[in-house]
Amino acid sequence: MNYRHAFHAGNFADVFKHALLTRILLYMVQKPSKMVLLDTHAGTGFYDLKSEEAQRSPEWQHGIARMADADLGAAAELFAPYLKIALQGRSEFHMNVYPGSPYVARDLLRPIDRLVLCELHGLDADTLRENMGRDKRVDVRHANGYACIKALVPPMERRGLIFIDPPFETRSEWDDMIGSVNLALGKWSSGTYVLWYPLKNGNEGNALCEALDQTKITKMLLLELQIQPVGIAGKHARTGLSGCGMVVINPPYILAQEAELMLPEMARHLALGQSAWRVEWIRQS
Numbered sequence: 001m002n003y004r005h006a007f008h009a010g011n012f013a014d015v016f017k018h019a020l021l022t023r024i025l026l027y028m029v030q031k032p033s034k035m036v037l038l039d040t041h042a043g044t045g046f047y048d049l050k051s052e053e054a055q056r057s058p059e060w061q062h063g064i065a066r067m068a069d070a071d072l073g074a075a076a077e078l079f080a081p082y083l084k085i086a087l088q089g090r091s092e093f094h095m096n097v098y099p100g101s102p103y104v105a106r107d108l109l110r111p112i113d114r115l116v117l118c119e120l121h122g123l124d125a126d127t128l129r130e131n132m133g134r135d136k137r138v139d140v141r142h143a144n145g146y147a148c149i150k151a152l153v154p155p156m157e158r159r160g161l162i163f164i165d166p167p168f169e170t171r172s173e174w175d176d177m178i179g180s181v182n183l184a185l186g187k188w189s190s191g192t193y194v195l196w197y198p199l200k201n202g203n204e205g206n207a208l209c210e211a212l213d214q215t216k217i218t219k220m221l222l223l224e225l226q227i228q229p230v231g232i233a234g235k236h237a238r239t240g241l242s243g244c245g246m247v248v249i250n251p252p253y254i255l256a257q258e259a260e261l262m263l264p265e266m267a268r269h270l271a272l273g274q275s276a277w278r279v280e281w282i283r284q285s
């Protein structure tokens with residue numbers, strides 16, 4: 001396990017996934033019944049942007065730093081809750097820290113909700129436990145996120161979100177993600193699933209949707225952000241990705257409309273080259 005999120009915290013991909021995760025959660029917590037959020041690849045929860053890792057190739061400078069004071073046009077209100085969470089550690093002149101997905105989720109969940117956080121790297125799991133402090137809603141597990149999906153689904157709450165944000169270090173990552181989601185859908189087709197993926201050749205999102213078990217899915221939305229043309233990934237000094245995307249199974253009905261306002265702003269402010277975005281219903285019953 002070589003991937004350390006500390007090197008990437010606050011980059012364009014974090015802005016994309018956390019801004020959209022915030023919108024999904026804000027909608028889900030409006031319903032009175034309790035919910036669970038399973039973050040299968042949680043990281044450490046909180047990142048020091050002054051650390052050696054974050055300073056080495058400060059990706060956050062082309063991510064959250066660009067969004068911090070940007071004119072976000074008609075999407076400004078939609079970004080506001082995310083930016084409030086993401087910028088809470090900012091002093092007058094410096095971005096000091098960046099919160100990861102566990103912190104974003106913990107901020108938005110209610111006292112009745114539950115947050116299960118899985119992290120396979122031992123040291124990161126310890127740091128995550130420390131960063132989450134004492135919170136009865138939070139269950140930190142030093143475990144494989146895919147095994148956690150299998151163990152948790154269907155959750156006792158019967159309502160919830162599975163957020164899958166792997167490092168894509170190994171060739172088997174796609175198969176692991178697809179296999180475990182297909183298995184989970186068989187037991188819990190009404191859950192909301194968010195599957196994050198990197199964009200390198202541009203076809204990853206379509207391939208992922210095709211591999212998911214369509215017989216169990218009635219609603220599936222694809223969201224993508226490209227910050228530079230596909231095909232130059234890995235050659236660019238500042239980022240190894242051309243963009244990223246997420247497939248959302250059973251999204252809140254409003255998410256597509258909100259993403260249509262938010263993604264153009266992300267494409268405008270986070271671009272490193274010719275940028276693009278995509279909001280597409282793959283299945284809509």
Ligand SMILES: C[S@@+](CC[C@H](N)C(=O)[O-])C[C@H]1O[C@@H](n2cnc3c(N)ncnc32)[C@H](O)[C@@H]1O
Nearest residue numbers: 005041042043100101119120121144145165167
């Ligand atoms: C992209 S980072 C997660 C970032 C985090 N979701 C966020 O948004 O702040 C991926 C994390 O998954 C961890 N990891 C890798 N394989 C894993 C697995 N099979 N199960 C759980 N965690 C894993 C890595 O150690 C890394 O911390």
